[in-house]
Amino acid sequence: ETDAAPAAEPVQLPIDRSAGCPFDPPGELARLREQDPLRPMRYPDGHIGWLATGHSAVRALAADSRFSSRYELLHYPFPGAGVSELPPAPVGDLTGIDPPEHTRYRRLLAGRFTVRRMRELTARVEEITTDHLDAMERHGGPVDLVQSYAHPVPALMICELLGVPDADRAAFQTLAAAVSGLEVTEEEQFAACTALQDTMRELVAAKRARPTDDLLSDLTNSDLSDAELAGIGGFLLAAGLDTTANMIGLGAFALLSHPAQADALRTDPALAETAVEELLRYLSIAHTGVRAALEDVELEGRLIKAGDSVTVSVQAANRDPAKFADPDTLDLRRKATGHLAFGHGIHQCLGQQLARVELRVALPALFTRFPALRLAVPPQDVPLRTGMNIHGVHRLPVAWDGQ
Numbered sequence: 001e002t003d004a005a006p007a008a009e010p011v012q013l014p015i016d017r018s019a020g021c022p023f024d025p026p027g028e029l030a031r032l033r034e035q036d037p038l039r040p041m042r043y044p045d046g047h048i049g050w051l052a053t054g055h056s057a058v059r060a061l062a063a064d065s066r067f068s069s070r071y072e073l074l075h076y077p078f079p080g081a082g083v084s085e086l087p088p089a090p091v092g093d094l095t096g097i098d099p100p101e102h103t104r105y106r107r108l109l110a111g112r113f114t115v116r117r118m119r120e121l122t123a124r125v126e127e128i129t130t131d132h133l134d135a136m137e138r139h140g141g142p143v144d145l146v147q148s149y150a151h152p153v154p155a156l157m158i159c160e161l162l163g164v165p166d167a168d169r170a171a172f173q174t175l176a177a178a179v180s181g182l183e184v185t186e187e188e189q190f191a192a193c194t195a196l197q198d199t200m201r202e203l204v205a206a207k208r209a210r211p212t213d214d215l216l217s218d219l220t221n222s223d224l225s226d227a228e229l230a231g232i233g234g235f236l237l238a239a240g241l242d243t244t245a246n247m248i249g250l251g252a253f254a255l256l257s258h259p260a261q262a263d264a265l266r267t268d269p270a271l272a273e274t275a276v277e278e279l280l281r282y283l284s285i286a287h288t289g290v291r292a293a294l295e296d297v298e299l300e301g302r303l304i305k306a307g308d309s310v311t312v313s314v315q316a317a318n319r320d321p322a323k324f325a326d327p328d329t330l331d332l333r334r335k336a337t338g339h340l341a342f343g344h345g346i347h348q349c350l351g352q353q354l355a356r357v358e359l360r361v362a363l364p365a366l367f368t369r370f371p372a373l374r375l376a377v378p379p380q381d382v383p384l385r386t387g388m389n390i391h392g393v394h395r396l397p398v399a400w401d402g403q
């Protein structure tokens with residue numbers, strides 16, 4: 001017996017954002033959040049679970065150890081792959097495991113991702129962004145900002161972090177682009193994933209033989225096996241590349257669509273910190289997560305049964321008017337503290353300080369170098385990553401000055 005209110009009719013997860021603005025979540029999500037911030041949802045495989053759209057519900061779920069992240073327990077919220085068709089989590093993947101396995105990896109990695117360490121990488125981010133902006137200038141517009149800037153900058157920062165030797169970086173970057181599916185077929189992308197695993201194993205062997213000053217070398221002093229180290233290397237690339245690249249690409253698109261905001265960022269460098277938090281909130285590129293209840297849980301007046309999957313809509317939570325005033329407005333001066341764009345709880349993004357450093361440098365530098373930056377195609381022709389796990393743009397054709 002419980003006092004929990006009777007549950008509403010299950011809905012399907014709204015995924016269609018085609019109707020409106022490229023930066024807004026599907027409009028239906030806002031209606032569902034207003035009606036009921038935690039409500040039953042019908043999953044594509046027929047499972048009846050839950051959908052959390054309110055900021056407080058999403059936050060509470062992510063912080064609650066009675067919910068699991070183990071892939072094998074989750075029902076997948078998107079049409080397409082059912083959970084049984086998902087590949088088993090490779091070793092070193094932190095997002096699909098629970099304590100105590102998760103705690104062991106997380107402890108080993110956390111000390112290597114401190115704010116101080118990541119700030120030390122700022123000088124390298126500055127050099128890498130400058131190099132790429134120089135190359136864009138030499139080339140002349142129009143260029144695809146994704147291929148010229150948004151993707152290579154974070155790819156090279158991952159090289160820096162992992163300690164990929166200079167001589168191997170060009171090859172690594174090509175591989176990383178193929179793994180991300182940039183201008184390659186699905187077969188090429190699949191082949192690149194396999195090649196990446198080989199590259200990571202070779203890199204780990206090289207670091208064991210001759211350690212240098214980087215994360216992988218550092219981790220060879222722990223009790224992690226070679227397979228775990230290679231797995232972690234591959235996972236860091238997967239977790240840190242598409243995310244940051246799409247924040248730069250979609251972030252640039254959002255600023256180009258809000259010229260007064262772009263001007264503010266250009267003329268006031270002190271704005272970079274709040275601007276990046278606001279862009280993270282407003283864009284919520286890692287838009288959706290999922291958890292499974294390990295036991296019966298009463299939350300926000302609802303009874304979630306053991307085994308139920310709960311889809312957490314980060315994008316709906318980050319636009320919740322109960323948390324953020326005027327949530328659908330991009331306002332770079334807003335204090336967006338408390339946004340959930342990096343998740344929350346034990347799985348909260350390990351690389352968030354690195355991502356912040358990259359975004360705080362890369363976005364202002366782009367708009368300062370090219371004050372007349374503009375889209376080289378009509379905004380409706382920018383191909384969006386609709387339906388993908390990480391929202392963003394496939395390409396962003398831009399030009400500047402008389403081109």
Ligand code: HEM
Binds near residue numbers: 096237244341351
């Ligand atoms: C986890 C977003 C950049 C490494 C996460 C999660 C989110 C997220 C939402 C939580 C997933 C969950 O709860 O299941 C982002 C965004 C980024 C970004 C929006 C860029 C703007 C990075 C970078 C790295 C990184 C640069 C590292 C190089 C990780 C790792 C995890 C993670 C290792 C797993 C943590 C765990 O499960 O304990 N990220 N991320 N991320 N992220 Fe990021």
